[in-house]
Amino acid sequence: WALEAGQDHGVWGGLGEVPPVARAARLSSRLADLAQNREVDAGRIRIVDGNTLTTLQLGDFIVMTVTDEDARALGTSRTEAARHYRTLIAEGLAEYREQATIKGVLWGLAYSALALVVLVFTLRLLGRFYLWLDERTARLRAQYLRSIKIGTLEVVGRNQVARFGRAFVNLTRLSISLVFVYLFLTFAFGQFVWTQSWSENLLDAALSPLRQLGAVLLSSIDNVIAILVTVVVVRYVMRISDYLFSRVASGEAEIDGFHAELADPTRKIVKFFLVMMGLMLIYPYTPIADN
Secondary structure (H helix, E strand, O other): OOOOEOOOOOEOOOEOOEOHHHHHHHHHHHHHHHHHOOOOOHHHOEEEEOOOOEEEEEOOEEEEEEOHHHHHHHOOOHHHHHHHHHHHHHHHHHHHHHHOOHHHHHHHHHHHHHHHHHHHHHHHHHHHHHHHHHHHOHHHHHHHOOOEEEOOEEEEOHHHHHHHHHHHHHHHHHHHHHHHHHHHHHHHHOOOOOOHHHHHHHHHHHHHHHHHHHHHHHHOHHHHHHHHHHHHHHHHHHHHHHHHHHHHHHOOOOEOOEOHHHHHHHHHHHHHHHHHHHHHHHHHHOHHHHO
């Protein structure tokens, strides 16, 4: 359970040099410690008005400080805002402790098990839908799917186009499945007081590596473009090489002093050197080169 900055149930202003977000995080941590101490009675929290601040106190311990900015955001006086926060804290402590009881844990397990059943059913249904979609579109793929050519040179074969399409469909299925798994984990972690912080930070933890990867790609977009261009050029050269050597091997083309039976092993050697050349050209544009 937590109070957040910028919400009706949270804090709105900073306190001294502490910004609202940091203030809310400290307050949430303090309240979580209070909730775990069952000797703390929320009914004993009293309101102490000062000239510029109003505090909520348990004895001499300051639970929370209410500022004029908090009161303005709620459209009330500082004292009324303090009463509002005291009610929120009392309700939050009660809910936190209820969830920490055996009964609360059992209900959390029951809800999580039910959510797991729904997740499994949804994923199975999603798998059946994609299987049905694959069967329904098989005839369309056979009828309309074509290879990619430049002039008479086939750059990407029909089977490769089909594999690319299937890979894209599988990627969308995986993405949808991960969304459902994320929703389940968020719900399940939220059922228990010990894992509620995981529920709140799960999305950030999942997206943090993607954000870092995106930042790296954006900061080196010129390198990414250079790598893509190199890959495309080397791939086209390899296809042209394969095409020429296949013509020599089949006898459709001849090279003076070059035997047709040597075409296939020579093709493999040339492809190997083209791959090595491509890696050498790509290497300076990779992060490893700067390490």
